[in-house]
Amino acid sequence: MRLRFNAAENLTLIIVAFALTVVGLRGYLWITGYPQVGGKTLHIAHLLWGGVALFIAALLLVLTTSVRTTRVAALLIGLGWGLFLDEVGKFITKSNDYFYKPAAAIIYIVFLFCAIILFIFRHEDDATKRRAAIRLAHALEVLPDMVRDRLVSRETKMVRETLHGLCEHNDEVVARLAQAMRDYGEAHGVKSHKNPLEMALEATGRVIGRFLRSRWCAWAVVIMLLIRTLHGVLSGGVTLLVKVLPTAQSHTIVQWVAKVTRGGPFQPFGWTWAGMIGVALNLVVLVGLYRTFRGHSYGRKVALAALILSLATVDIADFYYNQFRATAAILTDMLALIYIERHSHRIHRDELLGSDDKDDMTTTEPTMA
Known part of the structure; x- marks a missing residue:
């Protein structure tokens, strides 16, 4: 099974959106006294809005191939899944009890399961990206967005470095195909720029780090x-x-x-x-x-x-x-x-840097003597 080049990133977005949706929604309902949307006859449960978000995400994934839309779809999947699973107490009890005690524990178990999948995917992603065919498929996957200038600078740099390394591959077919893809990208004037969202995310990441x-x-x-x-x-x-x-x-x-x-x-x-x-x-x-x-x-x-x-x-x-x-x-x-x-x-x-310094000292000492 071949994963998308940003599979781990998309799964991270799903998990974060899912967690924030559930925590934010339950906190809001607790603060506001659990209000209900609807009248005397109707009760519009928020799982319906979750279904709408999941449907829109499915349409984006089925109808489009852009990398940007996969991120939007990942956020919508996390949002929709959170809105849907938040009402799990109603699904598993005969009385449709939203306040069923094990419901919160079930939601957390699902979150923990997704986190384990993310951990596995990250290691799988690191292993598969070393294979030339996978790296070439990842570059080909994002090349149209790069030509249309829809990638952030980090992704553009990743594609360029991947193609540059594959151009010197031992397999002549792989090297020629990578060279053709690199020439195609350069012929269409690929730019490396940073949009405001990327700059904000990078600044936030630096502060958190x-x-x-x-x-x-x-x-x-x-x-x-x-x-x-x-x-x-x-x-x-x-x-x-x-x-x-x-x-x-x-x-x-x-x-x-x-x-x-x-x-x-x-x-x-x-x-x-x-x-x-x-x-x-x-x-x-x-x-x-x-x-x-x-x-x-x-x-x-x-x-x-x-x-x-x-x-x-x-x-x-x-x-x-x-x-x-x-x-x-x-x-x-x-x-x-x-x-x-x-x-x-x-x-x-620090230990690796210290060992490198010691190696340098041992190699330079005889020369100095």
Whole structure:
């Protein structure tokens, strides 16, 4: 199976649009008191708008071949899929219960499944792009858009570098075809430009990348993990007090906590097995981060294992009890995961640069002597 040259990018857009749609929609409905569109007889569910978005995306993919339209279709697929799956509680219950508790956990499992597919696709994409036939097919796929000046500069650069490398390929047929494609592109005056959207995305990416490499990100991850841990311990303490103390005192504690938290999604109630495991995993991640900052490689492995276990088990159970609290937990885990990967990548790069410097010194020392 041959993937599109931007398959991983399109899948990323789908996942991001899906997640933002579900979180944004559920947050909006919770804030506004779950309003209904329609009158006394009709109820226009938002899954219908999801179907419209999916239909438009299908038309774009079937009728057009432009790279730009595949991006628009990917965003519409994520939007439509999010609007559709948000009402999964109505599909699996006889009473059409939107508030069915496992619904949020089901949505998160779908999100996790898509993230796993993205991880597999990225590795598959890296492996297949090394083959000459695949690289040639990718260049041919985007050549019409490049000639019509509809590609961003990053994609134009990718096509030029691909064709330049294939022009010197051992296979004469591949080399001649790549040379013909390169000549065709140059004859039509291919430009390398940056549109405002690309410039904005690049600037945003630089800001995010700078933040992920900074100490501020490390402190943000540690503070968020500490807050989660303290919240879990507080939940256990409050739940234990409510069970041990007499009914009147328990009722007073419940009322006071509800007043302090204003009845929001972060009330420290419901000490469950998931909460206990979550606290333990948070502590393991914190210890792993500390050992990573101290320069121990095994600390990174321990923290990564605890984060993956939390994403695959605790967060699913947390969605069953409280979807908004679970969303905050996932954002914390994902931020910690990304930071650890960036941190380890930077350390690995520094080690490689250090070994190169040592090699240069060993090769130049005899000459100087």
